[in-house]
Amino acid sequence: MLAVSGLDAWYGAAHILRDVDLAIGAGEAVALLGRNGAGKSTTLRALMGLVPRVTGTITFAGRDLAGLEPHARARAGLGYVPEDRRIFSDLTVLENLEVGRRPPRPGHPAWTPERLFDLFPNLAEMRRRPGGRMSGGEQQMLALARTLMGNPALLLLDEPSEGLAPRILEQMAGAVRALKAEGLAILLCEQNFRFAGLICDTAYVMARGEIVHRGPFAELAADEARRDALLAV
Amino acid sequence: MDFLVVQFLTGLASACSLFLVASGLSLIFGVTRIVNFAHGAFYMVGAYVAYVLTERWSGALGYWGGLLCAALVVGAAGAAMEMALLRRIYRAPDLFQLLATFGVTLMVEDLVVLLFGPEDLLGARAPGFKGAVEILGQQVPRYDLFLIGLAPLVLAGLHLVLRRTRWGILVRAATQDREMVAALGVNQRWLFTSVFALGTALAGLGGALQLPREAVNHSMDMTIIVEAFVVVVIGGLGSITGAFLAAVLVCELNAFGILVLPEVSLVLVFAVMAGVLILRPHGLLGGAPAEARAMRLAIPPPWKPFTSAERLWVVGGLALAAALPLVAGAYALTVAAEVAIFALFAASLSFLMGPGGMPSFGHAAFFGLGAYGAALAVSGAGLPMAAALLVGPLLGLAGAVLFGWFCVRLSGVYSAMLTLAFAQIAWAVAFQWVGLTGGDNGLLGIWPEGFARTPHGFYWLALAICATGIVLLRILVFSRFGYRLRAARDSAARAETVGIDRMRVQWAAFAVAGLFAAIAGALFAFLKGSVFPDTLGIPLSVDALAMVLLGGVETVSGAILGAIAYKLLAVWLISETDQSKLVLGAVIVLLVVVFPQGLGGQITRWRRPT
Numbered sequence: 001m002l003a004v005s006g007l008d009a010w011y012g013a014a015h016i017l018r019d020v021d022l023a024i025g026a027g028e029a030v031a032l033l034g035r036n037g038a039g040k041s042t043t044l045r046a047l048m049g050l051v052p053r054v055t056g057t058i059t060f061a062g063r064d065l066a067g068l069e070p071h072a073r074a075r076a077g078l079g080y081v082p083e084d085r086r087i088f089s090d091l092t093v094l095e096n097l098e099v100g101r102r103p104p105r106p107g108h109p110a111w112t113p114e115r116l117f118d119l120f121p122n123l124a125e126m127r128r129r130p131g132g133r134m135s136g137g138e139q140q141m142l143a144l145a146r147t148l149m150g151n152p153a154l155l156l157l158d159e160p161s162e163g164l165a166p167r168i169l170e171q172m173a174g175a176v177r178a179l180k181a182e183g184l185a186i187l188l189c190e191q192n193f194r195f196a197g198l199i200c201d202t203a204y205v206m207a208r209g210e211i212v213h214r215g216p217f218a219e220l221a222a223d224e225a226r227r228d229a230l231l232a233v
Numbered sequence: 234m235d236f237l238v239v240q241f242l243t244g245l246a247s248a249c250s251l252f253l254v255a256s257g258l259s260l261i262f263g264v265t266r267i268v269n270f271a272h273g274a275f276y277m278v279g280a281y282v283a284y285v286l287t288e289r290w291s292g293a294l295g296y297w298g299g300l301l302c303a304a305l306v307v308g309a310a311g312a313a314m315e316m317a318l319l320r321r322i323y324r325a326p327d328l329f330q331l332l333a334t335f336g337v338t339l340m341v342e343d344l345v346v347l348l349f350g351p352e353d354l355l356g357a358r359a360p361g362f363k364g365a366v367e368i369l370g371q372q373v374p375r376y377d378l379f380l381i382g383l384a385p386l387v388l389a390g391l392h393l394v395l396r397r398t399r400w401g402i403l404v405r406a407a408t409q410d411r412e413m414v415a416a417l418g419v420n421q422r423w424l425f426t427s428v429f430a431l432g433t434a435l436a437g438l439g440g441a442l443q444l445p446r447e448a449v450n451h452s453m454d455m456t457i458i459v460e461a462f463v464v465v466v467i468g469g470l471g472s473i474t475g476a477f478l479a480a481v482l483v484c485e486l487n488a489f490g491i492l493v494l495p496e497v498s499l500v501l502v503f504a505v506m507a508g509v510l511i512l513r514p515h516g517l518l519g520g521a522p523a524e525a526r527a528m529r530l531a532i533p534p535p536w537k538p539f540t541s542a543e544r545l546w547v548v549g550g551l552a553l554a555a556a557l558p559l560v561a562g563a564y565a566l567t568v569a570a571e572v573a574i575f576a577l578f579a580a581s582l583s584f585l586m587g588p589g590g591m592p593s594f595g596h597a598a599f600f601g602l603g604a605y606g607a608a609l610a611v612s613g614a615g616l617p618m619a620a621a622l623l624v625g626p627l628l629g630l631a632g633a634v635l636f637g638w639f640c641v642r643l644s645g646v647y648s649a650m651l652t653l654a655f656a657q658i659a660w661a662v663a664f665q666w667v668g669l670t671g672g673d674n675g676l677l678g679i680w681p682e683g684f685a686r687t688p689h690g691f692y693w694l695a696l697a698i699c700a701t702g703i704v705l706l707r708i709l710v711f712s713r714f715g716y717r718l719r720a721a722r723d724s725a726a727r728a729e730t731v732g733i734d735r736m737r738v739q740w741a742a743f744a745v746a747g748l749f750a751a752i753a754g755a756l757f758a759f760l761k762g763s764v765f766p767d768t769l770g771i772p773l774s775v776d777a778l779a780m781v782l783l784g785g786v787e788t789v790s791g792a793i794l795g796a797i798a799y800k801l802l803a804v805w806l807i808s809e810t811d812q813s814k815l816v817l818g819a820v821i822v823l824l825v826v827v828f829p830q831g832l833g834g835q836i837t838r839w840r841r842p843t
Contacts, residue, residue: 048416074418086413088406099406100417150418
């Protein structure tokens with residue numbers, strides 16, 4: 001579904017990503033792991049067309065995304081949930097969802113606010129609350145719900161676990177697993193290994209802007225020495 | 234008492250058009266981050282088009298239809314400008330769009346004179362709202378009452394559109410975070426174009442509605458644009474309700490200021506604006522500054538000292554400049570002295586904007602204060618030229634120290650707007666304090682003495698002072714102070730953790746930039762032999778901005794190139810054509826599109842091939 005090869009990215013003169021290759025099949029959930037500053041967020045931003053200078057090929061659902069603007073990539077089916085949530089704080093929950101609304105994908109039921117409120121019951125109680133007056137966990141749910149309103153085929157999730165209370169974390173993991181069960185493909189950037197393990201089948205590990213490991217998630221989970229070498233801080 | 238009520242109503246009626254213009258400006262800035270300098274021009278075009286249509290169409294339907302059509306025509310023109318011009322330069326640094334819209338303003342000013350003639354045009358009275366109503370024994374025009382009722386209706390209408398429609402929700406979302414809106418699949422292009430269409434249509438309607446109240450003329454754009462800037466800043470960028478409150482406030486200040494303190498009525502509005510900004514740095518109803526609200530100037534690459542070959546070029550260039558009197562006549566030398574003066578002026582602004590990271594829309598304030606300082610030293614204190622050149626700039630320095638103290642407390646576009654407000658205060662003082670400054674008649678007889686009386690003598694004096702000033706500015710950039718200044722610009726937080734007091738450093742930069750601008754201004758007074766309030770005016774401030782941006786903010790040498798090219802072009806155009814503004818505006822627009830990094834940026838690219 002998504003094939004990335006030879007992706008390089010720069011911020012100004014700083015060379016951030018080097019020769020990144022990634023592949024995600026339909027309905028597959030892939031974890032992108034790595035320490036702070038390894039280039040995980042930049043990878044997602046580069047996929048969305050939000051990094052000014054990028055080379056390499058990105059093919060999504062048989063379509064070359066090179067040169068497409070962010071909105072065109074979103075329309076092609078990429079659903080991006082940024083790390084810092086970026087909720088529109090002056091807009092209510094319903095208005096935030098409205099910004100994300102796009103026509104449904106053929107053959108798939110459209111996401112509606114009501115369906116999303118079933119997935120995230122907390123949000124149902126605060127439909128008219130401005131985004132700026134919500135807790136971090138609620139904002140995280142709203143950020144995911146807002147992106148789902150665009151009926152994406154692949155979710156790009158950037159650290160959805162960050163700063164969440166344990167109870168909310170479980171809700172979030174449950175919701176993402178439910179989405180995966182519905183056939184949505186997922187690329188998840190995570191620092192929280194356990195959280196990623198609840199969701200993903202495949203693990204990629206990044207360091208200094210390069211992919212340094214790829215394999216089944218369970219394999220990495222079982223190999224404690226390898227995991228420490230790649231991820232321990 | 235009754236009179237005061239009527240005065241209050243007059244103020245409210247004036248607020249209607251101002252609110253329409255300002256709300257459009259605010260919407261456009263909120264979504265596109267463009268300070269649309271051409272907004273006043275759209276207002277003016279709205280008035281002209283309304284005049285033409287209402288003269289042609291008869292009856293009440295024709296009249297009101299004409300006003301509405303004028304708004305639609307202007308909205309279409311606004312959309313056209315966005316699509317044809319601004320779309321090409323969204324990736325350029327913020328102020329380039331301002332420069333482009335300023336170029337459009339210049340063009341429109343000449344075009345309306347070409348199309349409609351230079352005379353004031355008196356429109357017909359509005360059918361159904363002729364005559365006056367008696368309120369508390371005083372006559373109030375019916376049309377004023379209509380405007381007083383209309384403004385809240387427009388506010389309510391805009392409010393409904395922004396709250397209840399998908400378009401309105403997208404506009405509000407984009408005002409907060411454009412990138413996220415795009416990442417959610419919204420094509421920003423059409424959002425920007427439609428916001429421009431609505432915003433400029435509001436300006437056009439504001440102009441059309443003035444038809445029964447005032448004569449249509451070709452200088453209405455500058456008056457309204459300054460007031461609209463003030464309203465938008467007082468109300469809070471992007472807030473429509475804030476724009477409404479601020480429009481009422483400004484118009485009432487005007488209405489009552491004239492009664493209470495006619496000498497300083499102009500100052501009053503700007504003083505209130507400065508006061509509001511100091512108490513509420515984001516305006517009455519403006520939100521906290523998202524990171525996007527900070528101004529995004531080109532991030533200059535680290536400055537590079539000259540290589541020895543480049544030093545030779547500079548020395549050679551200076552030697553050539555010094556040899557100019559051998560070949561040039563008196564007129565050319567006067568022009569050349571003016572170019573040198575503007576090179577120093579532009580370099581001082583470039584110092585503030587580049588290493589300082591603080592754009593100023595009112596840099597002429599310091600230039601003009603220096604000019605007045607020198608002129609007053611001669612005409613008031615009877616000092617000789619040499620002393621006046623030393624003392625005069627101190628007035629500009631004092632102004633920079635005073636204004637800078639306020640400006641460094643605000644950020645980005647708010648700070649830039651505050652500089653504009655201060656420049657307007659200085660202008661208003663010069664204009665209204667007739668006893669000291671001669672007002673509009675200016676101060677005359679400020680001629681150079683001794684060896685500087687001859688054109689080549691004065692040229693050498695100007696060249697020596699300006700070249701020294703520019704070299705000093707460049708040395709300052711590579712000094713310890715320059716490093717601290719650039720550190721404070723690049724990351725205020727990190728600079729403060731290593732012990733740099735950001736505000737102090739930036740305040741000092743303001744003082745330095747103001748002082749050098751004032752030195753240029755003092756020379757200018759002697760070049761022209763006179764000083765007028767224009768030396769503090771907005772057009773001169775924008776000229777400086779154009780020189781710096783066209784030259785490229787990245788280098789001091791860029792500002793000099795920009796000054797030479799811009800000044801020579803302007804002088805030449807004025808001598809060659811009656812439509813100098815039209816041509817100059819077109820050239821600015823063209824340059825911005827072709828060199829979005831400025832001429833100096835182009836040179837930097839040649840110096841540093843990547």
